Amino acid sequence: MVRLFTNPIDNLLTLQKALADTMTSDWFGSGLSSRGGVPPINIFQQDGEYAIIAELPGVDRKDIDIDVQRNRIRISGQKQVDYGEGASVHRRERQTGAFDRTFATPFALDADKVKAEYNDGILALSLPRAEQDKPRSINIS
Template identity: 35%
Template sequence: MLVMNTPFRELDSWFDQVAGRARSTGEGHTAAMDAYRRDGDVWVHVDLPGIAADSLDVAVERNVLTITGERNWQRHDGDHVYLSERRRGVFRRQVTLGDGLDADAVEADYSDGVLTLRIPIAERAQPRKISISTRSTPASPAAIDASATEA
């Protein structure tokens, strides 16, 4: 139902961990996401702590769902930064919605730093029962009675 558009994301993250690098800015920054199907919907939860709702944008174009946003904090003159591990800057996350999802009916809610999307499964993709028709078949030839054979 959902296809990730970042095939090397996990490999990039692994290299960053091995090298001890923190990726702090740019479109390489991706947000943690969970996606699952429940009943007739696909639910997506994206962790976006510290991101203002007005900096978020959720769009669907040609079955590609794109989430973008920005987290910033400005250093002031005289600040002595001891540690800077929180990612900041622009992020972008994309997933391809399968044909079985209704991209026109996506709903979004942002609460407590978590963006929640409900994507209905399209009516045409819902499970349905198929009725089976029966036709009467021509009568099969009468069985031959072996006990009635001529001697």
């Protein structure tokens, strides 16, 4: 018999904490935007900057629109699959259609410095925080 030397309470507590973190996330906590939707996104933090990564395989970069307005970002576009004329389809697992998603960042965004890259079917947005929104330390004179 295989014995697993892990503490079940530890696992449960980790899960519980992860759930609580998701529920109280600043990104989707009290805003209007919802979880789910296409494209699914992951948000990462790196040296105080944020990055949004989304999988959009098979979408032409010309068909992806990104709009930034104050602290709102909209990713929209169209995914098309072309089988060519007269093709008979044996298996169809890839989806086609329109996607549209808007979310708000929990900080003020420097709209001019938002950068987008699209490589190997992955869309990466880097979201720099606006200069006036960054924390500042004040010296006591």
